[in-house]
Amino acid sequence: MELPILTLYVYLIEGFKKAGMTEEDLEFFVKHGPMDIHHSSLLLDAMIPHLQGKEDREALRSGALRSLDARSILMDGLYRIVWKES
Numbered sequence: 001m002e003l004p005i006l007t008l009y010v011y012l013i014e015g016f017k018k019a020g021m022t023e024e025d026l027e028f029f030v031k032h033g034p035m036d037i038h039h040s041s042l043l044l045d046a047m048i049p050h051l052q053g054k055e056d057r058e059a060l061r062s063g064a065l066r067s068l069d070a071r072s073i074l075m076d077g078l079y080r081i082v083w084k085e086s
């Protein structure tokens with residue numbers, strides 16, 4: 001779930017800059033994005049030994065979908081706050 005974050009952050013940084021934020025304001029996103037390549041690798045290494053059967057893969061799928069749903073809520077909230085929509 002970390003691997004797509006780098007791409008996501010590229011869009012976030014671009015959008016936040018259009019909203020008037022500086023590189024300094026966006027330090028977390030600028031510095032953390034590239035680290036997520038490594039984080040993704042660590043997570044895969046930790047998960048793969050536990051994905052033994054169909055039930056495990058379904059649990060992973062379900063968790064990934066829940067994470068994406070949560071991320072969607074986060075992005076909607078950021079959009080509302082940055083662009084002052086209610």
Ligand SMILES: [Fe+2]
Pocket residue numbers: 002032035036039
């Ligand atoms: Fe990360």
